[in-house]
Every structure is written in structure tokens, then in C-alpha cells.
Amino acid sequence: MTTLNKVTAAHVAALREITGEKNVLVDEESLDRYAHDETEDLHYLPEVVVKPETTEQVSKIMQLCQRELLPVTPRGGGTGLSGGALAQFGGVLISMEKFNHILDIDERNLQVTTEPGVITEVLQNAVKEKGLFYPPDPSSRGTCFIGGNIAENSGGPKAVKYGVVKDYVLNLEMVLPSGEVIWTGANVLKNATGYNLTQLVVGSEGTLGIVTKIVLKLIPLPKHDLLMLVPFRSAESACAAVSAIFRAGYTPSAMEFMERDALDWVSQFVQSSTVQIPDDIQAHLLIEVDGNYPEVLMQEMEGIAGIVEGFDIGEILFAEDSTQKDELWKLRRRVAEAVKANSVYKEEDTVVPRAELPVLLKGVKDIGRKYGFHSVCYGHAGDGNLHVNIIRGELTEEQWNGTLTEGIREIFQLVKQLNGxxxxxxxxxxxQKNYLDIVFDSTSMNIMKQIKQIFDPNNILNRGKIFDC
Amino acid sequence: MTTLNKVTAAHVAALREITGEKNVLVDEESLDRYAHDETEDLHYLPEVVVKPETTEQVSKIMQLCQRELLPVTPRGGGTGLSGGALAQFGGVLISMEKFNHILDIDERNLQVTTEPGVITEVLQNAVKEKGLFYPPDPSSRGTCFIGGNIAENSGGPKAVKYGVVKDYVLNLEMVLPSGEVIWTGANVLKNATGYNLTQLVVGSEGTLGIVTKIVLKLIPLPKHDLLMLVPFRSAESACAAVSAIFRAGYTPSAMEFMERDALDWVSQFVQSSTVQIPDDIQAHLLIEVDGNYPEVLMQEMEGIAGIVEGFDIGEILFAEDSTQKDELWKLRRRVAEAVKANSVYKEEDTVVPRAELPVLLKGVKDIGRKYGFHSVCYGHAGDGNLHVNIIRGELTEEQWNGTLTEGIREIFQLVKQLNGxxxxxxxxxxxQKNYLDIVFDSTSMNIMKQIKQIFDPNNILNRGKIFDC
Structure with missing residues (x-):
């Protein structure tokens, strides 16, 4: 592997030449602000932070780093949960925070062209004002960047009905590690023209290039929604209900699962008394339907309620108005923060075909008992996407960074067995990169590594993310 | 570029060893049956046709061809419109027709696992019996294979609401040119695990590997639909109406455009008197809505009718029953055959953001006048996907294969200008490979060629398709 260099004063001067003095940070306090994201308790100091404002500047920075063999780490809002935006090898951290302009909301074609540093919720609200909808919204939508969402192929609660980021990205402007600038596709809904570079870049975690412009598909904004919270006496039966709802032909716009602890902890964390949880309740489903016809939504809610009633539930809470809806959504969206406030934790982002959720949940608990860890599980049950939060609690350093690794491996092996x-x-x-061998054989891994080498032969860009090569 | 070899008697014997005598064809009549697809009047004879029945056999064939450096052409139903399944360099043609088993319809998870040689309509009907829906269906659905649909990232009339093939493919088993077998992903709705090899393979036209198993997402089957045919006095205003309907918040399940000639020719071709076209009508839109609530569909049809009435239309034909619906759909689906029966033609598969359709259509006609060709246009207007059928008519050989190339180039340059x-x-x-430079610069082209080289370093698999490398 090419040996990369340290950043020198001359490099810093060159960066200042490219972006102007104010957009280059080297003081320790500033560097520290960019040294972590939302992943566990990781901390990696970059040597310099640069905040370009144009594609041309990004290109020049990449040319400099390529010539001088400096490690480059691209960074969005810093809300990542796998450490993708951390400068593990120091070097140059490129913060995309100044790429914060929505360039064009094309109401004629239901598309938006945006820079990557726009906060996801800002983008959503801007298109909403035009009666349009960009559905993917991670819990961090108030602070994460749309560019980061593309790097991670983010989902969020609406994915179950509306799909994930990859389903909305039509075209990307991207600066390659060489400094060259390409567009990956075209602004069209259908495309059978060459290999799908757009989809190769979505989810590539900033390892192939730095996205500088994004064209997204939009859809008409649904006019109405209804929300209910269903308490279950068994977490596994809550998971089983999820699959039953879909098999009955319903496609809710959200179908969120929370174990008892998750809802309990977040209620305390945000000091909410919206939900009182009886002692015998072990889990909840938060179920939303949306559309343009209120009478249809009422019928759907009744149909879904009829199904969940077959699963030993408590009393369903139907949100009465938008205030109560907001309150319930706030609880769901802030679970991760509440867990974090409670203890250091590791979050595993497991995903399986949705009918396998009960088996997965039971497996996670069995493995927890075997390795002596407590977990709090919640997530996007409609997608089969269960966030397993492993709580550090009283675990020793050796257990936490040693034997727990084996426990996580067992969880992921189970996930793989379940076709997830x-x-x-x-x-x-x-x-998670040390677990990637569970789901990809060496042939597939080699293909991915060779793709990385095409884009980034010296491996300067986000080195060590996804895999080592 | 590696020089490839001719097929010898020893190779044929080795193929017979792998698949059994009956699955290897070398007689001229058989070879001729595999020498064309539905693209213009192309004709390329393979040297041998082999019909493997298992993944292991495909792997062994690929190992043989790799060792002996034989050209390999994978083939589905032979209904392609760009020549992708033609054995341009002779060699071994692998017909996937014996991979015709649906392996598992997973009603719990709304997924189907199938072999690639299953006819698309057969697959659709099989899942329909379970109340499930696989939406993408090209006009050739009665004869094309699902594997071919994946190779081309096919669409069809439902794409406007339900998306194209890429939106349904979860996971693929694939034999690489080396003979190695990989799975590209997992059977899940969300995936942020490594590069998206699945999406790289979808639409790669059989140049990266041979798909042997396919896992597709299914959705609940909508229970009802309504269909109407709207005649317009101007083709451009028909195109303009398309965008207006979406801007008003409607998402029809089909929105098909047919120029006057298209509907006229197909009506004659299938000897149908369902539609009488008044002299002043220049184009039609066939508009479908679907869903579970008949009263909602009625409202939507009325709303859409209200919009199109602003565009100088004739009398709308509302399909009265399923017989009339079938009749209208038959007309739309058989347009291509009707055009083909009328004259040799070249079909251009242009796609632009949908509001740009009127500009595209006008441009096509202007370019036609400049180069002296007549075109019949139809297609999936809701997606901005316009099939431009250039009729040979009285064009000379020099015009047809000479100057027309420049006319097509002008059409594609216009498409590119319109962000299509x-x-x-x-x-x-x-x-279309000689036009690819219009939409991809040399940097992007080189990336694609290098990706091809990772999978197929000797370029034995479907050599010369998409690009030369």
C-alpha cells in the first residue's frame, strides 16, 4: 500500500491559496471539533480541516493531496454511526459544510438539484413548501447532510413505503481522487446507458470520490397521515405482527419497533409523559399510514388495528392531532440519544427479511445472555432493520473490546443465516469492517477492492473505511 | 486486446461433457435460430449454442471458455432491442432457456427467488396468484426472460408509478468469467454493506457475469384499475399534458404516449376497430390509475380528465370493462410489432426529464425533416421515455447506414442538452455504442472499461457490447 505523508506548513499554505485563509483550520480546538462523529467514543484528530466552497476548489485540493500523497477524509454533518467521516490517518479533512445551497427545485420535473452540505431537514422543508416530498430522513435529519446520506445510503422511518436514498438519486457530480470531475448519470427516471456509476457511488461511504452536486427525484407530498402506537406483551410477537400487516396487503408509511427499554429511556430523557407503559408491556410498534384520502387512511388504520389485535396487545394509542403525532415521533427519533445518555454503547445495524425479525430478536437476546451483555433494540421493523444497541453497563475493558467482538460476530452470523x-x-x-467477511466471500471482496483502486489507486481517499486495501 | 479463438470439435466435445449431448447445438438451422434478436435486421451466427441447466454447468462452461479464450455470449429470450444477445464474434452462445424455474415465492417476506430463464409474464402470473405484484413488464413480457430484463434494467408501462427492474432486484447469484460464483448482496430492502454490486450488475447487459439466480422484491397486488385513452389534436400538447398531470399531484400507474401513426398502424396490424381516430387527432395518451379503493380511482380519473381537457383534446374513451382494457393494452403493447411489419426501422430509446418531452418531440421532427426521415414516436411518457422509430421507407442504403447516423447523433445531442x-x-x-461519447466523457468511460476488466480481464464475455475495451 502506498505510504502517505504528513501535512506540512507548505501544504497548509497551499490549501489556504485554494480556499482562502478563513476556510483552513489548524488550531487544536477546531481540529478537535472534527475528531468525532456519533459512533461510540471514537476520536481521531485530522492535521488540517479545509472547507471548500466550490467544485473547482475540491478538485484543486484533491490534486494537491494526490500529488503530495496526503490522506483525505470527506465529512458531512458528522452524525455518522460507523466512523466513516473520521480522519483515522490524520491528514486533510474536507468538511463539506459550505456546500449548503439548494440550487434548483424543478417543479416541472419533480426534481431537486442540491449541494451535499444541505441539512436533510432543510431540504425536506424547502421542497415541502412546493408540495413536494423527499422521503428519506434519518433520525439525525436536523443535523445530518444530504451528502452524508448519499455516502451511507441512508434510510429512516419512511423507507418502508418510499424506499431509501438510492431510490431517489438520479445523478451526481463527483470529484475523483485525481481531481477530475464527472457526472455519474443523467437526470432521468429510467436509465439503461452503461454501468450504473450513480448506484455504485451511493453507499460507497466517501471512498470513491467527493460528491459536489446531487440531483434527486421528488414525489408529490401526501396530504394526510395517521399514527398509532401499539403496545405488545411480547417483543417477539410485535415483530411477528409486522410481517402479518404486510401480508394482509397494507403498506404503512412507517412501522417502527421499540423495545420496552427504548421507549422507557427516551420518555425519561425528554421528560415526556405522553406514553404510560404498563408493567406487562415489552415492546411497541409505531405505525403510520399516509395518503391523500382521509377516509381511506381511516379504513387502513382500522384494518391494521384488526390485525395487531390478534397479537396479545395492550391499549392502542391513536394520535389525536399533529401535536401528539409530533410528540410520538420525537420519542422515536430521540431513542438513540437517550441510549447514549444512559451508557456507552455499540450499535449494530442488522437487517433481515422482515418476517425473520422474531428469530433475529430472540437470537440477539440468547447471544446476549451467553456473552453477558444487555441490549436495547429498536428500529425500522417494516424493513427488517433492527438496531441492536449493546449497552456497556458494567462490562470490563476486556469484555467490551475483547470477548464482545465474538458476540457481535455471532449476531452477524445469525443475520447472514437469515439472508440478511x-x-x-x-x-x-x-x-464494522472486521465483520465484512461474514457476508462477502473473498471473490466479492476482491472485486470491491479493485473497484476502489480504479477510482483511487493510491488509496488517499477515506483510507481504511469499509475495508483495507 | 486479447485475441480470442475459434471453437473446435474438441471444445464442442467438452461442452457436451459438461451439459450432456442434447444441450449442445451445432447444426446450422439451430445456430440460425440464435443469430438474431428484435433489433433491426442484425444477424450473427454463433459457432455453438449450449443450454446449461445448473449454476455448476455455467461455471464449468465459463472455465472452459476462459482457459481456451473463446468468446461467450449470454442470451435470454432473444427479444432485445440493442443487439446485446448477439454473438458478434461467433464463439459460444449460452442460452439460459433451461433456467426456467421459479424457485420460491416467499409470501412471508414478499420476495421471489427465480432462475433467469423464466418468462417475465409467467413470473408475474405466478406471484399474482398469491396476491403479489412484480410490476416491471416490457412489451415483450410474453416472451422475454426475467434475466434479460435484469441485463437491460427494463422498464415498461408501470415504471412511472412502480419503478424499473433495478428497484426490485435484491440479490443475484452470478457466475463470473473466471467461473467463480458470487452472490452480489442480501435478501433485504435496505443495504449499506459495501459497494452495491447488485446495482452494478443490473443493466450491465451481460458483460460482467452470467446471472443464475435472482431474488426480487414483490409488493401487494393493487385490486383495481381504471384506464382511459385521450386523443389530442397536437402531439406536443399531449406531451405537455403529461407533466401537468404529475404537477397536479397524480401518479398514474401508466401514462403511455402514441403518435397518430403508431395507433393507426397497430390498429390495422391487429385488425382492431376499438379506436376510431378522427382526422384532426395527432396523438393519444393511454392513462391508467390503480389502487385498492374504486371510489378513489374514480376521483383520480375525474381529476386527470379535468386536467387534460385544458389541452385541446377529442373525446376521451373510458374503458368500460376488462375486455376493453385488454384491447387498449394490446394496441399499446403491439405497436413495435406493427411498426416492424410496416418497414425496417431503427428504434432510439431516448429519455429526458418528463417536462422536456414536448421539446424533444419537436426536435426529433425537425431533425427528421433535415435528414429526410419519417419517425413514429411512442413510449412511456410518464417517465420521459420516448421511443423514436425511424422508418427506413424509401431511404437509400447510403442514407440508412450513412447520413442517418448524423441525424441520430443530433437527436442524442438534444437529449443530452435536455439532461436526458x-x-x-x-x-x-x-x-448505440458509437453514441456513448455524447453522454459520458472519457474519464467516466475509462472507469466503466476498467470495471469491465476487473470482472473479465480477457474480455471473453459479451465482447464489444456497450463499449470496446
Missing amino acids: TISGEHGIGLV | TISGEHGIGLV
Whole structure:
């Protein structure tokens, strides 16, 4: 592997030449702000942070780093959950925060062209004002960047009905590690023209290039929605209900699962008394339907309620108004923060075919008992995407960074047996790469590594993310 | 480029050893049956046709061809429109026709696992019996194979609401040119685990490997649909109406455009008197809505009718029953055959953002006048996908294979200007590869060629399709 160099004063001066003085940071306090994301307790200091404002500047920075063989780490909002935006090898961290302009909302074609540093929720609200909808929204939507969402192929609660980021990306402008700039596709809904470079880049975790412009498909905004919270006396039966709802022909716009602890902890964390959880309740499903016809939504809610009633549930809470809906969504969206506030934890982003969820959940608990860890599980059950939060609690350093690794491996082996995979929406980044052999054989791994080499022969860009090569 | 070899008697014997005597064809009549597809009037004889029945046999064939450096052409139903399944360099043609088993319809997870040689319509009907829906269906659905649909990332009329093939493919088993067998992904709805090899293979036109098993997502089958045929006094205003319907918030399940000649010719071809076309009508839109609530569909049809009435239309024909629906769909589906019966033609598969359709259509006609060709246009207007059928008519050999090339180039340059691309669903194959430079710069082309080299270093598999390398 090519040996990369340290950043020198001359490099810093060259970066300042490219982006202007104010967009290059080297003081320790600033560097520290870019040294972590939302993944566990990782900390990697970059040597310099640069904040380009144009595609041309990104290109020049990449040319400099290529020539000087400097490690480059691209970074969005810093909300990642796999360490993808961390400068593991120091070097130059490129923060895309100044690429924060929505360039064109094309109402004629239901498309938006945006820069990658726009906050996802800002983008969603801007198109909403035009009656349009960009569905993928991670829990971090208030702070994450749309560019980061593309790097991780993010999902969020609406994915179950509307799909994930990859289903909305039509075309990307991207700066390659060589500094060359390409567009990956065209602004069209159907494309059978050459290999799908757009889809190769989506989910590639910033290892192939730096995206500088994004063209997204939009859809008409549904006019109405209804929300209900269903308490279950068994977590496994909650998971079983998920599959039953889909088999009955319903496609909810959200179908979120929360174990008892998840809802309990978040209620305390945000000091909410919206939900009172009786002692015998072990899990909840938060179920939303949306569409343009209120009477249809009522029928669907009744149909779904009829199905879940067959699963030993408590009393269903139907959200009465938008305030209560917001309150319930706030609880769901802030579970991760609440867990984090409670303890250091590792989050596994397991995903399986949705009917296998009960088996997965039972397996996770069995493996937890075997290795002595407690887990809090929640996630996008409609997609079969279960976030397994392993709580550090009283585990020793050796257990936490030693034997637990084996426990996680067992969880992922189970996921693989169930025809699932080890990340649904968080990516592999730094923290899951040692498990990638569970789901890919060496032939597939070699193909991926060779693809990386095409784009980045010196491996300067986000080195060590997804895999070593 | 590696020089490939001719097939010898020893090779044929080795193939017979792998698949059994009956699955290897060398007689001229048989070879001739595999020498063409539905693209213009192309004709390329393979040296031998082999019909493997298992993944292991495909792997052994690939190992043989790799060792002996024989050209290999994979073939599905032979209905392609870009020459992708033609044995341009002779060699071994692998027909996937014996991979015709649906392996598992997983009603619990709304997935189907199938072999690639299953006819698309057979697959659709099999899942329909379980109340499930696999939407992508090219006009050739009664004869094309699902594997070929994956090779070309096919669309069809339902794509406008339900997406194209790529939106349904979860996981693929594939034999590489080396003979190694990989799975490209997992059977899950969300996946952020490594590069998206699945999406790289979809639409790669059989140049990266031979798909031997396919896992597809299914959705609940909509229970009802309504269909109407709207006649317009101007083809451009028909195109303009398309965009207006979407901007009003409707998402029809089909939105098909036919120029006057298209409907006229097909009505004669199938001897149908369902539609009488008044003299002043220049184009039609065939518009379908579907869903589970008949009263909602009625509302939507009325809303859409209200919009198109602003565009100088004739009398709308609302299909009264399923017989009339079938009749209208038959007319739309058989347009290509009717055009073919009328004259030799070249079909261009242009696609643009849908609001640009009127500009595209006008441009095509202007370019036609400049180069002296007549075109019949129809297609999936809701997706901005316009099939431009250039009629040979009285054109001389020099015009047809000479100056017309420049006319097509002008059409594609216009498409590019409109942020579109040169194939929406037919692929590049043999016939469009000389135009690929219009939409991809040399950097992107080199990336694609290098990806091809990773999978197929000797370029034995479907050599010369999409690009030369």
C-alpha cells in the first residue's frame, strides 16, 4: 500500500491559496471539533480541516493531496454511526459544510438539484413548501447532510413505503481522487446507458470520490397521515405482527419497533409523559399510514388495528392531532440519544427479511445472555432493520473490546443465516469492517477492492473505511 | 486486446461433457435460430449454442471458455432491442432457456427467488396468484426472460408509478468469467454493506457475469384499475399534458404516449376497430390509475380528465370493462410489432426529464425533416421515455447506414442538452455504442472499461457490447 505523508506548513499554505485563509483550520480546538462523529467514543484528530466552497476548489485540493500523497477524509454533518467521516490517518479533512445551497427545485420535473452540505431537514422543508416530498430522513435529519446520506445510503422511518436514498438519486457530480470531475448519470427516471456509476457511488461511504452536486427525484407530498402506537406483551410477537400487516396487503408509511427499554429511556430523557407503559408491556410498534384520502387512511388504520389485535396487545394509542403525532415521533427519533445518555454503547445495524425479525430478536437476546451483555433494540421493523444497541453497563475493558467482538460476530452470523446483512443504513466505516467477511466471500471482496483502486489507486481517499486495501 | 479463438470439435466435445449431448447445438438451422434478436435486421451466427441447466454447468462452461479464450455470449429470450444477445464474434452462445424455474415465492417476506430463464409474464402470473405484484413488464413480457430484463434494467408501462427492474432486484447469484460464483448482496430492502454490486450488475447487459439466480422484491397486488385513452389534436400538447398531470399531484400507474401513426398502424396490424381516430387527432395518451379503493380511482380519473381537457383534446374513451382494457393494452403493447411489419426501422430509446418531452418531440421532427426521415414516436411518457422509430421507407442504403447516423447523433445531442440520456430501457448493446461519447466523457468511460476488466480481464464475455475495451 502506498505510504502517505504528513501535512506540512507548505501544504497548509497551499490549501489556504485554494480556499482562502478563513476556510483552513489548524488550531487544536477546531481540529478537535472534527475528531468525532456519533459512533461510540471514537476520536481521531485530522492535521488540517479545509472547507471548500466550490467544485473547482475540491478538485484543486484533491490534486494537491494526490500529488503530495496526503490522506483525505470527506465529512458531512458528522452524525455518522460507523466512523466513516473520521480522519483515522490524520491528514486533510474536507468538511463539506459550505456546500449548503439548494440550487434548483424543478417543479416541472419533480426534481431537486442540491449541494451535499444541505441539512436533510432543510431540504425536506424547502421542497415541502412546493408540495413536494423527499422521503428519506434519518433520525439525525436536523443535523445530518444530504451528502452524508448519499455516502451511507441512508434510510429512516419512511423507507418502508418510499424506499431509501438510492431510490431517489438520479445523478451526481463527483470529484475523483485525481481531481477530475464527472457526472455519474443523467437526470432521468429510467436509465439503461452503461454501468450504473450513480448506484455504485451511493453507499460507497466517501471512498470513491467527493460528491459536489446531487440531483434527486421528488414525489408529490401526501396530504394526510395517521399514527398509532401499539403496545405488545411480547417483543417477539410485535415483530411477528409486522410481517402479518404486510401480508394482509397494507403498506404503512412507517412501522417502527421499540423495545420496552427504548421507549422507557427516551420518555425519561425528554421528560415526556405522553406514553404510560404498563408493567406487562415489552415492546411497541409505531405505525403510520399516509395518503391523500382521509377516509381511506381511516379504513387502513382500522384494518391494521384488526390485525395487531390478534397479537396479545395492550391499549392502542391513536394520535389525536399533529401535536401528539409530533410528540410520538420525537420519542422515536430521540431513542438513540437517550441510549447514549444512559451508557456507552455499540450499535449494530442488522437487517433481515422482515418476517425473520422474531428469530433475529430472540437470537440477539440468547447471544446476549451467553456473552453477558444487555441490549436495547429498536428500529425500522417494516424493513427488517433492527438496531441492536449493546449497552456497556458494567462490562470490563476486556469484555467490551475483547470477548464482545465474538458476540457481535455471532449476531452477524445469525443475520447472514437469515439472508440478511450487517448494515441496513449506517454503513461499514471503521467499526464494522472486521465483520465484512461474514457476508462477502473473498471473490466479492476482491472485486470491491479493485473497484476502489480504479477510482483511487493510491488509496488517499477515506483510507481504511469499509475495508483495507 | 486479447485475441480470442475459434471453437473446435474438441471444445464442442467438452461442452457436451459438461451439459450432456442434447444441450449442445451445432447444426446450422439451430445456430440460425440464435443469430438474431428484435433489433433491426442484425444477424450473427454463433459457432455453438449450449443450454446449461445448473449454476455448476455455467461455471464449468465459463472455465472452459476462459482457459481456451473463446468468446461467450449470454442470451435470454432473444427479444432485445440493442443487439446485446448477439454473438458478434461467433464463439459460444449460452442460452439460459433451461433456467426456467421459479424457485420460491416467499409470501412471508414478499420476495421471489427465480432462475433467469423464466418468462417475465409467467413470473408475474405466478406471484399474482398469491396476491403479489412484480410490476416491471416490457412489451415483450410474453416472451422475454426475467434475466434479460435484469441485463437491460427494463422498464415498461408501470415504471412511472412502480419503478424499473433495478428497484426490485435484491440479490443475484452470478457466475463470473473466471467461473467463480458470487452472490452480489442480501435478501433485504435496505443495504449499506459495501459497494452495491447488485446495482452494478443490473443493466450491465451481460458483460460482467452470467446471472443464475435472482431474488426480487414483490409488493401487494393493487385490486383495481381504471384506464382511459385521450386523443389530442397536437402531439406536443399531449406531451405537455403529461407533466401537468404529475404537477397536479397524480401518479398514474401508466401514462403511455402514441403518435397518430403508431395507433393507426397497430390498429390495422391487429385488425382492431376499438379506436376510431378522427382526422384532426395527432396523438393519444393511454392513462391508467390503480389502487385498492374504486371510489378513489374514480376521483383520480375525474381529476386527470379535468386536467387534460385544458389541452385541446377529442373525446376521451373510458374503458368500460376488462375486455376493453385488454384491447387498449394490446394496441399499446403491439405497436413495435406493427411498426416492424410496416418497414425496417431503427428504434432510439431516448429519455429526458418528463417536462422536456414536448421539446424533444419537436426536435426529433425537425431533425427528421433535415435528414429526410419519417419517425413514429411512442413510449412511456410518464417517465420521459420516448421511443423514436425511424422508418427506413424509401431511404437509400447510403442514407440508412450513412447520413442517418448524423441525424441520430443530433437527436442524442438534444437529449443530452435536455439532461436526458440515450437509453431508458433498451440498453446500448451493439447498436448505440458509437453514441456513448455524447453522454459520458472519457474519464467516466475509462472507469466503466476498467470495471469491465476487473470482472473479465480477457474480455471473453459479451465482447464489444456497450463499449470496446
